[in-house]
Amino acid sequence: MAFAITQTCCNDATCVSVCPVNCIHPTPEERAFGSTEMLYIDPKACIDCGACADACPVDAILPVDRLTGGQQEYAEINAAYFEQDDARPAPDAAGHGPIFHAWGRPTFDRVLPPDFGPLRVAIVGTGPAGMYAAKDLLLHTPAEVTLVDRLPVAGGLVRFGVAPDHPATRKVSETFAHVHHHPRVRTHLGLDVGTHVTPGELAAHHDAVIYAVGAATDRRLGIPGEDRPGSVSATTFVAWYNGHPEVAADAVDLSAERVVVVGNGNVALDAARILVSDPETLAGTEIAGHALDGLRRSKVREVVLLARRGPEHAAYTRPELLALKHLSGVDLLIDDHDPRISAAVDTAGPGDKAAVLRGVAREAVDWSVPPETADGRRRIVFRFHSAPLEVLGDDATRAVRVTGGAGELDIPAGTVLRAIGYRGVPQAGLPFDESTGTVPHERGRVTGMPGTYVVGWIKRGPSGGIGANRACAAETVGTLLADAVAGALPAPAGSARAFRRLVRRRRR
Ligand SMILES: Cc1cc2nc3c(=O)[nH]c(=O)nc-3n(C[C@H](O)[C@H](O)[C@H](O)COP(=O)(O)OP(=O)(O)OC[C@H]3O[C@@H](n4cnc5c(N)ncnc54)[C@H](O)[C@@H]3O)c2cc1C
Ligand SMILES: NC(=O)c1ccc[n+]([C@@H]2O[C@H](COP(=O)([O-])OP(=O)(O)OC[C@H]3O[C@@H](n4cnc5c(N)ncnc54)[C@H](OP(=O)(O)O)[C@@H]3O)[C@@H](O)[C@H]2O)c1
Ligand code: SF4
Ligand code: SF4
Structure with a gap:
């Protein structure tokens, strides 16, 4: 018996870091990870410990002998991946596969010095990209995070995009829910940046602002x-069947x-x-x-x-x-x-x-x-x-x-x-590339705007599943922390309490 990965895999690679025998591929450090549709378990190497199934946020991993109906094909699909010549890269000199180097641990190459005060970071958007960025900041730094979303319900496309007949995929929101309850997080829902507060006001009350605003509109055909x-x-x-308020x-x-x-x-x-x-x-x-x-x-x-x-x-x-x-x-x-x-x-x-x-x-x-x-x-x-x-x-x-x-x-x-396909919309206060529908950036830092960052679909364009936003968030947060260490973040003029008062006034 072995375990197999099935349809709902969203490529977030959580399973990779818990597998004791490194038999889940491609890993985020393997070239194929960037284009793979899903991850696969090598049935010849799997020792049936079940750790990956416990860790998977969308219940995509099952023992092969418990696959039913259409899932049964995934035993063969997982095995077939390892029949390709380049499916498993050679282990390094210490006998480890590539995963032991980085994934699952802080991916930031600069670590904040111990005397560094907690950063105050605002994240605009509570879809997967914003939530992975928040998780990174909360797990690896003492940052205080302000989460903002224009909608009255958090989740972005996990709530208003993922199809209702994909309940396992929608379950990923449970892992994000922990972020909202974190003691260093304040969440403001129903707050539109650009309408209720200006980007300038947000920046004036935080050390850094990360825009995770997604791609809100659709591409046009341009036909009569x-x-x-x-x-x-x-x-x-999609918004209609998911009960989008607008x-x-x-x-x-x-x-x-x-x-x-x-x-x-x-x-x-x-x-x-x-x-x-x-x-x-x-x-x-x-x-x-x-x-x-x-x-x-x-x-x-x-x-x-x-x-x-x-x-x-x-x-x-x-x-x-x-x-x-x-x-x-x-x-x-x-x-x-x-x-x-x-x-x-x-x-x-x-x-x-x-x-x-x-x-x-x-x-x-x-x-x-x-x-x-x-x-x-x-x-x-x-x-x-x-x-x-x-x-x-x-x-x-x-x-x-x-x-x-x-x-x-x-x-x-x-x-x-x-x-x-979807398309990003211009965000007040940020530059915008009309040809791609994204915000120009360098490794997540908005071009020409110190202290302002982007992540997710507004950064990369509207492609990739939920898990793709995890590596994207790690890059943006890594850039932000490097800027903090280099003293390149503009100092905020207003306090966290002043921002909360501002939000209360604007909501009236
Ligand atoms: C229809 C559909 C179904 C999908 N199904 C799957 C699936 O089954 N499995 C899978 O792996 N991937 C799926 N995806 C892909 C996945 O949803 C995306 O990869 C992911 O949601 C992108 O994350 P994001 O955070 O960049 O954007 P979003 O999820 O769109 O989040 C952006 C958030 O920003 C908020 N926001 C925008 N502007 C402002 C503003 N001015 N002020 C405050 N808040 C603002 C929005 O309200 C929203 O909550 C699907 C995508 C679509 C379109
Ligand atoms: N279950 C899931 O995992 C799930 C569910 C939903 C979405 N997602 C992800 O979300 C992302 C977005 O998905 P998407 O379906 O919106 O976009 P997409 O994957 O980019 O597909 C867009 C489709 O539109 C076609 N197209 C574009 N312009 C066209 C034109 N002018 N005339 C005719 N056809 C045109 C493209 O054809 P060409 O290829 O010829 O350009 C392509 O078939 C993808 O990464 C997707 O995998 C995942
Ligand atoms: S969703 Fe994540 S944890 Fe689950 S199988 Fe896919 S990559 Fe592994
Ligand atoms: S069951 Fe255990 S050994 Fe098999 S793939 Fe999952 S974590 Fe690895």
């Missing part, structure tokens, strides 16, 4: 009809039989899965009540996933695609309109994304007829090598014009969701 009623962003759809209960119309989702990243898959899932399986989750009512009344029978490239270049991760294959009452179909699609699926190597689509039915779909689903079943149709040209209709969406095959084609649909 994009703003027609019925054409909405996945940002809105999205109306009637923001999404599910009265047509077909929905076209543009894009094929993990957000597109989340949206498709929620649309075709049996609402009764969602009833026991944290899904918003209005969304559950809407899904119970939904007429949707088919979701088309429109991807401008082929299955070998899909943006989704294998675990999320595998999960679709196990949805009950849902059929998958590939629109076989282009010979490149079958070629990619049939020639894919065992670890390739396109290989997951082997066994999925393929046929050239006739889009001129209504969705052909069997008795009460729903289906997801993958349409690769097809880009949207226009959202057609009048006061409602009627179809999407797309490329593909010999020319253009209209796919009738009542709702179009664009799931083509």
Whole structure:
């Protein structure tokens, strides 16, 4: 028997530092860590101690003999990773793998001198990036942390992004909850930096300010009809089913039989899965009540996933695609309109994304007829090598014009969701790079602004799972501490108490 890592892994590498035999890879110090979809356990080296399963914040690790249903594939997926030639780097001269050097211990190359007074650090944003930064500061320094979020509920996309049918992933918020209860933390929710307090006021009361404000809006397609009623962003759809306070209960119309989702990243898959899932399986989750009512009344029978490239270049991760294959009452179909699609699926190597689509039915779909689903079943149709040209209709969406095959084609649909990625918005008081939607920085320090830092999606752009923000936070906090040691932080004029008084006044 051995343990295996399964679908919900978010790459935070907590398990790596507790494994006594270094059999979980890639580790954060291995090159493959930057691009891996998940971590894997070497079944030949695992000694079944269970320490990793206890440490995992999202319950992704299970004994192989307790894997059920779709999870069973993960025994093979974990083992297959170690059959690649370069999966396990050679141990160092002391016989240790790379993990013994750094991960799980303070990653900062400068340590604060013992006589250094506690820094007062404000963190704007309570999503994963802000919370990993706060954890680093609290664990490794005597810093006092002010947490600020514009929303009345903490958590960022863990609360308002992660799908409700991923309860294990949402559980990561429990590890972040400890931060809010830490005696050196003050949390101010419902406080918008830029509206209730200015960035200058925040800076004047703290030694340093870290902006972890994420990427709040969606990318635009730039095609005619994009703003027609019925054409909405996945940002809105996701916020709708997660009960975001700023999205109306009637923001999404599910009265047509077909929905076209543009894009094929993990957000597109989340949206498709929620649309075709049996609402009764969602009833026991944290899904918003209005969304559950809407899904119970939904007429949707088919979701088309429109991807401008082929299955070998899909943006989704294998675990999320595998999960679709196990949805009950849902059929998958590939629109076989282009010979490149079958070629990619049939020639894919065992670890390739396109290989997951082997066994999925393929046929050239006739889009001129209504969705052909069997008795009460729903289906997801993958349409690769097809880009949207226009959202057609009048006061409602009627179809999407797309490329593909010999020319253009209209796919009738009542709702179009664009799931083509998120985008950062300019933050008051900070420089902004319009081309990337991020704040320019050097290892986390905002360019030209001593004492001001960024972390997470506003720093790197809107990609990477929850765990990717952990290493990102370590870099930013490391830069901040180095600046503190070098005496490069501007001294705050106001006290912590003065800041609390200011917040109370502004809230009235
Ligand atoms: C729909 C969706 C589903 C996802 N599902 C998964 C998943 O299942 N597994 C996984 O590993 N990863 C998932 N991810 C990725 C993960 O959510 C991100 O990596 C992560 O949330 C980025 O963290 P962040 O802290 O940079 O931003 P966010 O989580 O967006 O947090 C930013 C916070 O800043 C606050 N804020 C913004 N502006 C201000 C202001 N002016 N003043 C005060 N506060 C402000 C916001 O209210 C928010 O709370 C998902 C992403 C999306 C979009
Ligand atoms: N379960 C999970 O772990 C989970 C869930 C949700 C999100 N996340 C993570 O969150 C991050 C964001 O996910 P995301 O899905 O929003 O973004 P993403 O992974 O960047 O995917 C964006 C998709 O939109 C397509 N696209 C972009 N511009 C387009 C255009 N003009 N026309 C047509 N298609 C276009 C892209 O196609 P091209 O590839 O051709 O550019 C791609 O398929 C990712 O790192 C993701 O893994 C993780
Ligand atoms: S979520 Fe973290 S602790 Fe759990 S398996 Fe993945 S990397 Fe390991
Ligand atoms: S069960 Fe123990 S030995 Fe096996 S991977 Fe987990 S921590 Fe390592």
